[in-house]
Amino acid sequence: MAKIGKNVVIHDGATVGENVTIGDNTVVYSDVILEDNVTIGPNNVIGIVAGGNDRMRKENQSITPLVIKSGTKTGSLVALYTGTTIGQSCFFGDLSSVRENVTIGDRTVIGRSAIVELNTTIGSRCTVQTGAYVTGDSIVEDDVFIGPCVSMSNDKYMGARPFEMKGPHIKRGAKIGNNATLLPGVVIGVETIVGAGAVVTKNTKDQVTVAGVPAKELS
Amino acid sequence: MAKIGKNVVIHDGATVGENVTIGDNTVVYSDVILEDNVTIGPNNVIGIVAGGNDRMRKENQSITPLVIKSGTKTGSLVALYTGTTIGQSCFFGDLSSVRENVTIGDRTVIGRSAIVELNTTIGSRCTVQTGAYVTGDSIVEDDVFIGPCVSMSNDKYMGARPFEMKGPHIKRGAKIGNNATLLPGVVIGVETIVGAGAVVTKNTKDQVTVAGVPAKELS
Amino acid sequence: MAKIGKNVVIHDGATVGENVTIGDNTVVYSDVILEDNVTIGPNNVIGIVAGGNDRMRKENQSITPLVIKSGTKTGSLVALYTGTTIGQSCFFGDLSSVRENVTIGDRTVIGRSAIVELNTTIGSRCTVQTGAYVTGDSIVEDDVFIGPCVSMSNDKYMGARPFEMKGPHIKRGAKIGNNATLLPGVVIGVETIVGAGAVVTKNTKDQVTVAGVPAKELS
Structure with missing residues (x-):
């Protein structure tokens, strides 16, 4: 009941x-x-x-x-x-x-004030921390940790070409530090760590640590 | 009805x-x-x-x-x-x-969890993306794109002189990348592009692209 | 009544x-x-x-x-x-x-969409500006100003060791600029100023100004 x-x-x-x-x-x-x-x-x-207004994307969806x-x-x-x-x-x-x-x-946590946009897949046992923003058209694999206030985008033309959207692809077990910025379409490798406040402008390898603006691999 | x-x-x-x-x-x-x-x-x-408490700004407004x-x-x-x-x-x-x-x-979109503070003007056909923060005392002209999680401030004295507030002035058609930071009173030029994660500390020209911390014009 | x-x-x-x-x-x-x-x-x-699910921290609290x-x-x-x-x-x-x-x-302001996590102490006459994120296990002393969209974290292992959490300690009268990022456990000195967009990776002295990524003391 x-x-x-x-x-x-x-x-x-x-x-x-x-x-x-x-x-x-x-x-x-x-x-x-x-x-x-x-x-x-x-x-x-x-x-x-x-819903939306006439300037927003419409999916032809049932x-x-x-x-x-x-x-x-x-x-x-x-x-x-x-x-x-x-x-x-x-x-x-x-x-x-x-x-x-x-x-x-299963068993994923979406934190307080966190936001997940449309057409996105998030795996099992992920943590999307407080205030993080998972943009549309993204892939987040299993066991990923997305820190507080992480920001992503899926629109490299910033509204000028509304038909081509691609969010980040974050592979299994990766960890994204708080307030990091991920650009459209970047791939974050398996078990890779992104430092807090980093701005990731290009794909990373697996099992590395990147940090800084723009993010570089730490040797 | x-x-x-x-x-x-x-x-x-x-x-x-x-x-x-x-x-x-x-x-x-x-x-x-x-x-x-x-x-x-x-x-x-x-x-x-x-509303507010005794430490917050009171406008003498009807x-x-x-x-x-x-x-x-x-x-x-x-x-x-x-x-x-x-x-x-x-x-x-x-x-x-x-x-x-x-x-x-008219026809402006204020995204999910986005925030617009007091005494601000936003034009027509603007997009204020998800989670963006448009501070008080700001001017956003027509056709501006403000990316997800963009942050602005209007208080260069951070609470020490509560009477002097000035937010950014973002001119027509400018585009601000996700999680960029705009300091109090900066002017973003017409159709200028601010890169994701940039920290804009001074005025930009029209129709340029700026990026980095602090933001510099890309040549 | x-x-x-x-x-x-x-x-x-x-x-x-x-x-x-x-x-x-x-x-x-x-x-x-x-x-x-x-x-x-x-x-x-x-x-x-x-509340929470089986992957989230449980305090043995009355x-x-x-x-x-x-x-x-x-x-x-x-x-x-x-x-x-x-x-x-x-x-x-x-x-x-x-x-x-x-x-x-007393007399503290917690701004719109601002978030305060568990096990944290915030003093009197503080301002936690709009959209700021005060993580768990933090200490914010009296008269502190936390700018809009400031991000903090308390988990240097990003979910891998959920039992060791320590947020920032922000001392009396410090001011944190908008969209700054504070790493787990950093100490911000008395009346110190952190620039907008800075990423603070280590403790600061009292009464200094730090800025940049990573944040450095301005001379």
């Missing part, structure tokens, strides 16, 4: 599994599947359908539901979109948000 | 135009004018009157309403203040906020 | 003092003590009990209440945790959040 808080709005069509908890004042839209044992915090907005798998929890004031699938036993910090067409593996 | 969600609180005095939509659990305060065809998302707080013009939309969990005027067909991402005495032109 | 907005949920056990104001659609959990003359904004979540002292105010969409004590006449901007086991002095 689900445990539903006060002033919760669940729109027709949403699926709420066994032993689900939903906090007070949360809104759950129609295209949402909450599997058993999911916990949604208070003042969340769950199952948002992507709307698939937001699926949240067993044991995953959200904090307070979280915003999650349709078209996204979230694995088991993940945790979403307060004020975090995840857009459409995102896949997240 | 307006379409009002559940648990919406509209305080006396607010003006709600034709064909306005307001999402569930949103609060609309008194000094708000929502023109026709405006869409406000769920869990928003609209028409906040500026309270003017928050005006949101036709066709503008907000996402979820958005906070907008009185004394601000927002143009037509703008879009405000989830968890974004805009303070008092701000003017925003 | 308290002034309580619409759709407010106050859970059994919360203590609400004289002349307290609570905005619409706010949730107040059980372990909360709001002293006289406290003002809580709309759509807040107050008194959160720390739950103590969230105590908010007289005259303190919060904006909209704010999230505050149990186990934390907040002094008199503080101000919390919209979309800010403060975790458990934090102590904040």
Whole structure:
């Protein structure tokens, strides 16, 4: 049986599994599947359908539901979109948000105020620390650590050619230091370490450490 | 006729135009004018009157309403203040906020978790990307692109002289790369490009590219 | 007498003092003590009990209440945790959040979208500017200014050794420029100034100015 808080709005069509908890004042839209044992915090907005104005990218997408798998929890004031699938036993910090067409593996943590943009894949057992920004069209493999306030971008033409987007590809086990900046399309190698505050402008090798502006390999 | 969600609180005095939509659990305060065809998302707080404690700047301002013009939309969990005027067909991402005495032109996008401080002017067709911070007392002209996580400041004395504030002036068509840092009062020239992660400490010319820490013109 | 907005949920056990104001659609959990003359904004979540998944740090803590002292105010969409004590006449901007086991002095301002992590002490008359990130296990002394979008970290092993955490120690009257990056455990001296965009990798002296990547003392 689900445990539903006060002033919760669940729109027709949403699926709420066994032993689900939903906090007070949360809104759950129609295209949402909450599997058993999911916990949604208070003042969340769950199952948002992507909008925008005439200057923003439109995907020719059929709307698939937001699926949240067993044991995953959200904090307070979280915003999650349709078209996204979230694995088991993940945790979403307060004020975090995840857009459409995102896949997240199992046991991953998305920190407070962290942001995941559209069309991005994040693996299992990743940590996206507080305030980090994972841009659209990115690939984050398993066991990656993204430090607090890390920034990425996917648009080397900065709005001038809105049709060519490519975010970073961060390979298995890499660790990105806090407030580092990753440019569009860079590849961060397996188990590579990026220093805090680094600006990564080109691909790195596997299992190296890079730091500085622009980031260079430490010898 | 307006379409009002559940648990919406509209305080006396607010003006709600034709064909306005307001999402569930949103609060609309008194000094708000929502023109026709405006869409406000769920869990928003609209028409906040500026507060603060005794250590914060007080403007000797008469309270003017928050005006949101036709066709503008907000996402979820958005906070907008009185004394601000927002143009037509703008879009405000989830968890974004805009303070008092701000003017925003038409068709501008304020990204998710982006922040616009008080006494700032933003032109038409601008993009303020996700997580960017537009400080107070700034001027952003038309067609400017501000990348994700860009940071600005308006206070060269960092709290020691709270009466002298001046934010950046970003001229028409300039593009600021992600996580760049702009110091108080710098002027970014027309169609100039600032590289990702750059720290801009002095004015730039028009139509140049600057990058690095501190930012230098690329030859 | 308290002034309580619409759709407010106050859970059994919360203590609400004289002349307290609570905005619409706010949730107040059980372990909360709001002293006289406290003002809580709309759509807040107050008194959160720390959660997480199996990969996140668990403190062996008894739950103590969230105590908010007289005259303190919060904006909209704010999230505050149990186990934390907040002094008199503080101000919390919209979309800010403060975790458990934090102590904040009197008259301190926590800016919009700013974040304070667990086990941190912040003094009196501090300013944590908009979007700044104060990591866990940090010490911020009195009269410190932390500029917009400042980033800190407390985890030099980036998730590999989750038991050894130490954030920065920022001494009395220091000023940190916007978007500066502070590495785990660095000490910032009394009244020292850190330039905007600097990356501070080692301790600084008192009353000096440091800038650059990595930050060096200006002569």
